Amino acid sequence: MSKPSAPPAAEPPVERSHRTRPGTPAAKRGRPAKNQAGRNGETRDSILDAAEDLFSKHGFYGVTIREVAREAGVDTALVHYYFGAKRDLFDAVFLRRAEVWNNERVEAINRYAREHEGAMTLEGLLEAFLRPPFQWSLKGGPGWKHYSALVAQTNANPTFGGETMARYFDPSIRRLIDLLRVVLPDASDADLYWGWHNLSGALTLTLGETGRLDRLSGGLCQSGDLDSACEYMVRFASAGFRAVSGTRA
Amino acid sequence: MSKPSAPPAAEPPVERSHRTRPGTPAAKRGRPAKNQAGRNGETRDSILDAAEDLFSKHGFYGVTIREVAREAGVDTALVHYYFGAKRDLFDAVFLRRAEVWNNERVEAINRYAREHEGAMTLEGLLEAFLRPPFQWSLKGGPGWKHYSALVAQTNANPTFGGETMARYFDPSIRRLIDLLRVVLPDASDADLYWGWHNLSGALTLTLGETGRLDRLSGGLCQSGDLDSACEYMVRFASAGFRAVSGTRA
DNA sequence: GTCTATAAGATGATAGAC
DNA sequence: GTCTATCATCTTATAGAC
Secondary structure, eight states: OOSOOOOOOOOOOTTOOOOOOOOSTTTTOSOOOSSOOOSSTHHHHHHHHHHHHHHHHHTTTTOOHHHHHHHHTSOHHHHHHHHOSHHHHHHHHHHHHHHHHHHHHHHHHHHHHHHTTTOOOHHHHHHHHHHHHHHHHHHSOHHHHHHHHHHHHHHHOTTTHHHHHHHHHHHHHHHHHHHHHHHOTTOOHHHHHHHHHHHHHHHHHHHHTOSHHHHHTTTSSOTTOHHHHHHHHHHHHHHHHHHHTTSOO | OOSOOOOOOOOOOTTOOOOOOOOSTTTTOSOOOSSOOOSSTHHHHHHHHHHHHHHHHHOSTTOOHHHHHHHHTSOHHHHHHHHOSHHHHHHHHHHHHHHHHHHHHHHHHHHHHHHTTTOOOHHHHHHHHHHHHHHHHHHSOHHHHHHHHHHHHHHHOTTTHHHHHHHHHHHHHHHHHHHHHHHOTTOOHHHHHHHHHHHHHHHHHHHHTOSHHHHHTTTSSOTTOHHHHHHHHHHHHHHHHHHHTTSOO
């Protein structure tokens, strides 16, 4: 009981009713008063921000509506007023940034393809695709970091990871695959999909910033050093893609 | 409400009391009767197996003691009798296979180093290190698949991922890094740590078998095709390691 | 839009009989 | 070792007053 290990994540099993969690020693009853909120339309965003933060740290079942409300500085009933069921709140959180995430990445690689027509490099293409999320995590404020962690966990979830990630993120990845075909004409589609799979795992783990690398390396490398992370990833993955290209006819 | 998206994972925040979840429409009360159990000492293992399965799918907070007991075919009170608090049950699940996981991998790379002294290849070394978990998932029975998924989620968890994975898995990875230094003399330690980081993400995502690759590729590639996965990963990562070696003096 | 009050139910954990 | 019964507490969600 001194230093407990670490339970992992999960997602709501479709038809499971609510699932909760006892909550901190007694969820200090008292006036909600943490974040800014109240006033006008920003109440909604306050709730989303709080939920995003908490879900990214404790997962769907590890967070209670009461905690979200408290962190947002609003009343519990307001959460339901704005978002309905807990599950709908989660979806709203996930959706909020998904569109930006995808659109900016597609735009980035399209721009790259336009500006380097006939002279695209693998490194350049991957960098264009990977840079946006790293930039958001670095300079987009805490919300983007939380969202990245949420995506990382969702991606790793066996029950919903496949379906959820596919629905929200596959379109942009398909566009990347299209351009990879141009840059790597010898690669079969299977090569490209497996290549992306390897890169995807590295990307989400990195964006999750779990601090594991820091521990492993004794502080030599840092999870939060996203500039290095992106640089290494582009080089690592580019070489990886080349190495697996041409595996299958 | 028709096709809900997908909340993710989480872990127990150290001092949070219990955290639960309402449970299926009414957790069919009735005689436990699913798995084999009863008899003698295998009750304990039945509980661990059930918990492993459920935790890997729904995460710590997404599982109730009652569900574990039901799936194990034992009484709720027995779970507490054998493992105490819910958190201790989780730790027991995590620990059970961690030792095997690490020892076999270390043994595999040590054997490889011994048998190929002076002639180690990067591909051979990585293959030796990666093959064991793939083999367990393929032929070790469902328990190993569940455990892999559990590890995948834990690795992606921002709150506990770093600490937990470090405690249980870093020793074997350190040994790998030692041998990588031999094979890649030009690489700095930072290169090797970042390289491993990229590989680690791919590995855990793959072992999680989320089915995402299947969807993305329209069935062309399959998450469950772990032989292909391992093959691609060795080639992808070997090239990746080489590409980042020598980055920093 | 915001809060009070409360319904209706599920949870972790334990005491104690067998 | 195993099960019955139960406590104390927490949870989601919704009326309904303001």
